[in-house]
Amino acid sequence: MTKQSLLPDHYQKIPVYRPTGVPREITEKFGEDLVNLASNENPLGPSPKALQKMQSALKNSFLYPEPLFKGLASALSQKLNISTDHLHFGNGIEEILVHIANALIHKGDHVVLSNMTFPLYTNNNKFRQANESVVPLDKNFVYDLKSIKKQITKDTKLVYLCNSNNPTGTYFNKAEFDSFLEGLSPDLIVLYDEAYFEYADADDYPNGMDYLNKHKNIIITRTFSKFYALAGLRVGYSIQRPDLTKALDHVKSLYSNNFIGEVGAIAALKDLDHINKTQKMNKDGKVQFLQELKGLDIIIHPTQANFFMIQTKLDARKLAGELLQLGVMVCPLNAFGIENGIRVTIGTSQENQSFFKAIGSILS
Numbered sequence: 001m002t003k004q005s006l007l008p009d010h011y012q013k014i015p016v017y018r019p020t021g022v023p024r025e026i027t028e029k030f031g032e033d034l035v036n037l038a039s040n041e042n043p044l045g046p047s048p049k050a051l052q053k054m055q056s057a058l059k060n061s062f063l064y065p066e067p068l069f070k071g072l073a074s075a076l077s078q079k080l081n082i083s084t085d086h087l088h089f090g091n092g093i094e095e096i097l098v099h100i101a102n103a104l105i106h107k108g109d110h111v112v113l114s115n116m117t118f119p120l121y122t123n124n125n126k127f128r129q130a131n132e133s134v135v136p137l138d139k140n141f142v143y144d145l146k147s148i149k150k151q152i153t154k155d156t157k158l159v160y161l162c163n164s165n166n167p168t169g170t171y172f173n174k175a176e177f178d179s180f181l182e183g184l185s186p187d188l189i190v191l192y193d194e195a196y197f198e199y200a201d202a203d204d205y206p207n208g209m210d211y212l213n214k215h216k217n218i219i220i221t222r223t224f225s226k227f228y229a230l231a232g233l234r235v236g237y238s239i240q241r242p243d244l245t246k247a248l249d250h251v252k253s254l255y256s257n258n259f260i261g262e263v264g265a266i267a268a269l270k271d272l273d274h275i276n277k278t279q280k281m282n283k284d285g286k287v288q289f290l291q292e293l294k295g296l297d298i299i300i301h302p303t304q305a306n307f308f309m310i311q312t313k314l315d316a317r318k319l320a321g322e323l324l325q326l327g328v329m330v331c332p333l334n335a336f337g338i339e340n341g342i343r344v345t346i347g348t349s350q351e352n353q354s355f356f357k358a359i360g361s362i363l364s
């Protein structure tokens, strides 16, 4: 028997999710000047105060981390005005999704999700052989909560909701979320992924914290990877009722936490100057995109995140390839079934200008 055949059959059918690398000739040509607008990172980089704290914490790297992130739990509990037993931590939301699946999703469970959304939801279901119902986004690329609700049966264990949605940037509003939750079985787990929460500024955007007591089994996920610019340090958290926290802590590997990340996250939460700079950059960037791209024959979808989904008349992979030749990296959305869509991170004003110039030269 070969090693390969030791893997269960269903594992082998699960797509491997990896970001596409940049061809060597491009890195050689552009080096540091490559404008990376592909991964929704914060181009301002980490808060300088966080950097300072992390640098001085490095000398303690010989110590094991505190497994439950008690320092960060305390800082977040003050910020969110909840007790620490509502907070669970992981190596990014990505790992928390694995904890959720390990603790709560079993073979044969029914789960509901959408099609054009964060790809790792489906992988976790598939590894555990859960039965998925996949509901398309509506015609405006917004989560179709009414159709999702229709798919829920007495056997449904979990529903995945991503708001704002990656890769479309679109969102569903408070009224839609309220009516979705109305009458749902309290046993159903509602995973409410708010990876881009800090960027959402619409008055009717449903802040997950307002729903913590409205649905018994809601799990809200947030991250320090995006707004707080600590993607490389892998710090994510979830907020839920205390017995769910216990269940998630139970399946967590003991020392997966990165204590440098924890130190950075605590400092980043307090650095109001950097928080304001990030907010302003994104707000100004949104205006800049809408103004500068006005003349082009494209559709720019409204966003509640730090990226735009843009549809053009070209195949997305081809367009992304041409942009890359001009030194600008974006994410083509063919893999999501959006053949003419690209996702473009809102960068610094200068990075945005590079994108406008490059796409303008291709499309006009």
Ligand SMILES: Cc1ncc(COP(=O)(O)O)c(C=O)c1O
Residues within 6 Å of the ligand: 040, 091, 092, 093, 094, 095, 118, 162, 165, 166, 193, 195, 222, 223, 224, 225, 231, 235, 236
């Ligand atoms: C919607 C959504 N959820 C979760 C994640 C994963 O975030 P983390 O870096 O915290 O694992 C991402 C990252 O792109 C995302 O877009």
